[in-house]
Amino acid sequence: MSKQINVALIGNPNTGKTSVFNALTGLNQKVGNYPGITVEKKEGICKLPRGVKAHIIDLPGTYSLNASSLDENVVIELLLNKNDKDFPDVAVVVSDVENLKRNLLLFTQIKDLEIPAILVINMADRMRYKGISLDIPHLEEQLNTKIALVSTRKKNGIVELKELISNYKDLSTTPCMNASEIDREYFDNLRKAFPNQLLYKLWLVITQDVNFGKTDRNEIDAVANFKTKTKADLKRLQQKETIKRYQFINNTLKKGQTIDLNTAKDLRIKLDRILTHKVWGYVIFFVILLTIFQAIYDWSSVPMDFIDSSFVSLSEWTKNGLPEGAFTSLLAEGIIPGLGGIVIFIPQIAFLFLFISVLEESGYMSRVVFLMDRGMRRFGLSGKSIVPLISGTACAIPAIMATRNIENWKERLITILVTPFTTCSARLPVYLIIISLVIPEGRFLGLGYQAMTLMLLYLIGFGAALVSAMILNKILKIKSKTFFVVEMPNYKLPLFKNVVLTVIEKTKAFVFGAGKIILAISIILWFLASYGPGDDFNKAEEIISTEYANQNLTEDEVNEHVASYKLEHSFLGITGRAIEPAIRPLGYDWKIGIALVSSFAAREVFVGTLATIYSVGSDDEETIKNRMAGEVNPILGGPLFTFASGISLLLFYAFAMQCMSTLAIVQRETNSWKWPILQLVIMSGFAYLIALIAFQLLK
Amino acid sequence: MNEIIQTILVFIALGLAVSFMIKKFSWKKPKTKKAFSDAHDCDKCH
Incomplete structure (x- = not known):
């Protein structure tokens, strides 16, 4: 049986961590969530030399092990919990050759947790453009690690990295620096109180005060007579630790890295000047x-x-x-x-x-x-x-989670x-089909x-x-201070593999996520449209033949009348008729009403619902668009999808809150039902009003 | 295929569809995940 090891890919945002992950795993990857929380979990399998397999987890990007968001907590939780099934046998810390100094802060913290760690210096192909040269043996010696110089763009260094991962047992676990030097007395007491614990791990547990709701460091006093510090003192010590780490990194890079600005060629500044210009x-x-x-x-x-x-x-x-x-x-x-x-x-x-x-x-x-x-x-x-x-142009759910x-x-x-x-x-299918029905195909200026x-x-x-x-x-009376920091990564040509994998992953998520709901709703709708209560539905053939007895209708015409009559008196037809008075002023018939109601499960269900409703009992094999174009307004006559009703529908979908999953995620993120209910009522009410005005003005 | 079998298949499909929708939209409140699992080796700390 081949051996499998756990590998954690860790790194700052924008270091090309996901490119390294893609290069290692190829298509052998899956995306899920961490249990109990909605942070994305990417994992994959990589074959290493000598038949060893690596289970690779692409952890969320983090600048340090001092968490300030849920995503960052995921990294720390995994690295502190040896009992986690994903606890890494080896950590691969991905850094960017141009931001080595900043990236090494995280690396030194991971080393201090005594986890075997490999340093990947990514984007190595950019070194000559930036005038950077590295003394790898010196860096390896100072950082007590093995370094892989990688360029995912040029596909360099991946084989060497796999070799290093498979030899992870040879890696030193000696820390880069001794964190206890920042306050010897405090750390000595900590060591005495918890003699069997790793000191730096204890320090991280004590100092993480964001989002670690269940971790109350005051309890430490009760457990082991250990006098902990105030929050302000701990913050000061954290700052001291960071300064000490940067002193160590500066000393290491003084010999290990040289930057010759004369040989650096950079388009970045010129491009930034144009792309971020105020006009x-x-x-x-x-x-x-x-x-x-x-x-x-x-x-x-x-x-x-x-x-x-x-x-x-x-x-x-x-x-x-x-x-x-x-x-x-x-x-x-x-x-x-x-x-x-x-x-x-x-x-x-x-x-x-x-x-x-x-x-x-x-x-x-x-x-x-x-x-x-x-x-x-x-x-x-x-x-x-x-x-x-x-x-949010992809999906509101991950977008709302990204507000963290x-x-x-x-x-x-x-x-x-x-x-x-x-x-x-999810709105796109609705927009596309309605636009193609009601907006002409002409062009203006190309x-x-x-x-x-x-x-x-x-x-x-x-x-x-x-x-x-x-x-x-203006309405919300919540006072708080704000700041804005954003990292500007270097411009680079997109990696074909990364783009393709993203497109496949996102399209798959869209199709399979919505596909299951649409499949279930199609079955339920077909059933409701194909069965009905009472004689009106069950004796439709008799009623129609009596009604049209004097007219010489062909068999096809009779069948069409029967199908239409049955649909109207089916369970679905009865429900649609019940809601029709509310939507008629917007220019919709009961069939659109059913599609509107069912799309509260998910917006993209709208087109599938109409396709199913228009197919039931129909013998004509038509495309969805042709079926919709052929629908007749039962009251006004003429096509149902006119410019007025089309615009009204587009505006309704633009504003209405029609996604149960989004409401659920808002409830979870705000920890209250007040906000999703307000969202549902206000957005949908506004959508109704705007759609009504649009139809009444344009009809 | 016998009409009875077809009807049975329809009702099986309907049952599966309805149960899927109920399962999908009867949200359970997610359990708050502890920062550290119960079996954590830093249990003594907190």
Whole structure:
């Protein structure tokens, strides 16, 4: 049996840790959550020399072992808990060649925990551009470790790193420095009180006062007659420790690293000057956004048409190929159209994530954060709020979790409350199908009207978030101080592998996350649309033949009337009719009403629901778009999806709070039901009002 | 395929779908995770 070892990848943010993880594990990776909390956990398997396998965990980025956020707690908890099944046999600390000094702070802390540690110096290919040279033997000697010079971009150093990991038992566990020197008396007492414990581990347990709710260091007194210090004294000692570490690092790097500024060639400053310019910065950002939305439309139309017609053929094949009966109908009219309603959007979702990933990988996104900070302050938000607001374009759930790095509670709460306004990927299918139905295909200055509408909807979402933030900032009476620090990583060409893996991972999460709900809802909806109570449903054939006895209808026409009558008197039809009076002023019929209600489970269910409802009882094999375009308004006549009803629907989806999972995560993050309930009522009420006004003005 | 079998399959699918939705949206309050697990080797500290 081959041996498996645990390897923890640790490092500062923006050191290319995930690139190293991808290079080591390839596609053998999975993403989950740490138990009980919603911090993302990435793990994978890597084959090492001599048949050894490594279970690699990509831990959240952290600057030190002094945690200030839940993500950072994950790192510390793992490193302090030997009984954790993931406790590392070896820690691989990833650093960036340009920020070695800062990165080594974390490395020295990990070394002091006496965990075998390898130092990876990443982005080594940039050394010659930056005029950096390293004395590796000297650094290895000073830091008591082995160093791997790696360039994930050039694929250099990964084999050597695997070799070092497999020989982890040869690594020294001697600490880099003696932390007890910062206060000998205090540490001596600590050692006497807990003779069997590692001193630096004890120190970390005592000093972590953020988010460690259950850890009460005052209890130490009661347990072991150990006189601990006040909070202020401990803070002072922590500062002393950090200064001491940097003194050690400076001494180490004095000989180990030389930087020749004369040979350094750097475009960074020139690029920053343009990309963060107070006018050109915004213009460039706007042009980039416009290009993205245009590309989403232009590039994805061919694969989308292919997927759409494939699902139609599959549905037809199922209907004709399988024996007639209820289950065959469920497959052909319920499940396949329902799933088709989500799979069709894979190309557009993938392109969106492709662009977001490229912007993040290139280092441009941090410039956007910086650029936006000035503006965000006016709305009561922090520059850090831009991260949740931008990542909200993928999904509000991780975006709301990303607010955890906003230290100021008021700013964090406002960000949590307004993030669901940002256009998430679940809204995209709804927008795309409605836009394609009600907005003409023409172009203006080379830009399609449809692409511009889509971009406008994204801006509306973003604008709604900012305006509501401003209002909340005035209403909420919470006083707190705020500061903003953001790291500007170097510009770099995005790594193809990283971009592809991100696109696959995010698209998979979207399809499988929503796919399961859509599958279940399709089955339930098909059942509710195919069965009904009383004689109206069960004797539909008799009623229709009596009603149309005098008209010479063909068999197909009779079947169509029967199907329509049955649908109206099915469980679904009865429910739809009950809510119809409330949505009729918005220009919707009861079928859209059902789709609206079911999309409170998840917005993307809307298209699948309509696809299922329109398929039930229909003999025509049509694409989703054609079915929707063919729907007739029962009251006004003419197409149901007109410009007025389409805009009304788009606006409803732009503002309504229609995601149970988001409400659950808001409850969890704010630890109160008050905020998610307020969000649901206010956002959905506002959406209803705006949709009503839009339809009444445009009809 | 017999019509009865088809109907049974439909109801099985419906049962699975309904139970999935109930499971998915009947949130349980997440347990607060302790900073350190019970079996932690620093138990004496706190």
